[in-house]
Amino acid sequence: MSGFYINWSGELVAFFAFAVIMIVGAVLMLTLTKVVHMVVSLAAVFLGLGGMFVVLEAEFVAFVQVLIYAGAITILMIFGIMMTHHQAVQHEPARPVHEIVSAVASILLFGILFYAIRTTEFEPSAPPLQAGVDNAMEIGKQLYTQHVIPFELVSVLLTVAFIGAIVIAKKEAE
Amino acid sequence: MLSSYLTMAAILFCIGLYGALSKRNAVIVLMSVELMLNAVNLNLVAFSKYGVLPSLTGQIFSLFTISVAAAEVAVGVAILIALFRARGVVNVDEFNEMRR
Numbered sequence: 001m002s003g004f005y006i007n008w009s010g011e012l013v014a015f016f017a018f019a020v021i022m023i024v025g026a027v028l029m030l031t032l033t034k035v036v037h038m039v040v041s042l043a044a045v046f047l048g049l050g051g052m053f054v055v056l057e058a059e060f061v062a063f064v065q066v067l068i069y070a071g072a073i074t075i076l077m078i079f080g081i082m083m084t085h086h087q088a089v090q091h092e093p094a095r096p097v098h099e100i101v102s103a104v105a106s107i108l109l110f111g112i113l114f115y116a117i118r119t120t121e122f123e124p125s126a127p128p129l130q131a132g133v134d135n136a137m138e139i140g141k142q143l144y145t146q147h148v149i150p151f152e153l154v155s156v157l158l159t160v161a162f163i164g165a166i167v168i169a170k171k172e173a174e
Numbered sequence: 175m176l177s178s179y180l181t182m183a184a185i186l187f188c189i190g191l192y193g194a195l196s197k198r199n200a201v202i203v204l205m206s207v208e209l210m211l212n213a214v215n216l217n218l219v220a221f222s223k224y225g226v227l228p229s230l231t232g233q234i235f236s237l238f239t240i241s242v243a244a245a246e247v248a249v250g251v252a253i254l255i256a257l258f259r260a261r262g263v264v265n266v267d268e269f270n271e272m273r274r
Contacts, residue, residue, distance in 0.1 A: 011175065019182050026189040026209060035201060042205050045186075049212050056179070058219045058233045061240075065215070068240055073208060073247050080201050080251040084258040102195035106188040113184040117177050122226065138230055139237070147234055154241050161245035165252035171259075 014055045021048035039077050046070040060136040179220035187213035198265045200257075204250050211243045 025044035032038050046069040053062035143151050186209055193206030215236045222232025258264055 012178075015175075015178060015182075022182070023185060023189075026186060029202075029205065029209070030189065030193050030197075035199065038202060038205065042209070045209065046212065049216060052179075052182075052216065053219055056219050056223050058222065058236075061215075061219055061233050061236055064237060064240055068244055069208070069212070072244060076247055076251055077201060077205060080204070080254055083255045084201065084264045099196045102192055105195065106192040109191060110184055110188040113188075114181060117180045117184065122176050122224070127228070135233075139234060142230055142234055143237075150238060154238055158241060158245050161249050165248040168249070169252035169255045 011055055015052065018048045018051045018055065021045075022052070035081050036078065039074055039081065042077070043070050043074045046074065058135065060139050176220060176224035179216060179224070183213040183216040183220070186210075186216065198267060200254050200264045200266045200269075201251075203266055204247065204254070208243065208247065211239060215239055 022045050025041045025048060028041035029038045029045070032041060046065065050062045050065040050070065053059070053065055190206045190209030190213065193209065194203050197203050197206065218232045218236040218239065220232075222228065222230065222236075225232065254264060257269060261268070
């Protein structure tokens with residue numbers, strides 16, 4: 001276990017800034033009552049995660065994150081709310097036992113994960129990956145050489161999923 | 175630095191788990207599941223930089239995860255809309271036809 005000495009590098013400062021944004025957004029998502037406000041705070045979490053990917057030198061993944069999560073999925077959630085939930089206010093649930101059991105389970109899982117993270121020794125056999133240079137080009141090369149079969153399978157999956165979504169959600173013929 | 179990212183992902187995952195277990199509105203449950211998937215993505219990218227064998231494979235895997243999550247959200251919202259048309263509610267504890 002490392003000591004309490006903190007080296008305030010730029011990465012750590014950026015990490016804490018984005019971590020504060022993400023945790024505040026996630027907690028707000030759980031505590032706000034209007035569903036649209038929840039979606040906005042979830043978008044804050046997605047944007048913060050995109051910033052964290054930039055800190056981790058994964059620029060391509062960061063832009064994909066912003067495009068798909070903060071763009072497409074957030075809009076899709078807003079459409080889902082508009083199509084289903086017109087008053088758009090989350091009622092206060094009248095089941096305190098269920099809430100307490102859920103909270104205890106989540107905190108227990110976090111305790112286990114935190115214990116495992118703190119006690120495991122991660123010893124990299126190589127220096128940290130410097131992926132910042134030509135990140136998108138390297139990812140493209142690997143996608144079309146090593147990972148070409150999963151890549152094509154994902155395209156088939158996306159096509160099937162979107163056609164299926166249209167078929168499920170379209171109005172049935174009278 | 176790796177353990178900071180892993181702890182951050184664990185916090186996000188547990189917040190998402192609590193939301194998925196305790197919320198009644200199905201749209202919120204779907205959003206919490208997205209939060210958990212995001213935590214997994216953060217783990218993948220963090221291991222891709224600081225892991226035992228640093229390589230780009232973690233980032234590529236997170237791209238696959240993101241696309242599968244997009245498909246999942248599209249189908250999930252479509253099912254919610256169809257259920258709302260049939261039942262008029264979106265609360266997850268009232269969707270219990272298959273249990274009876």
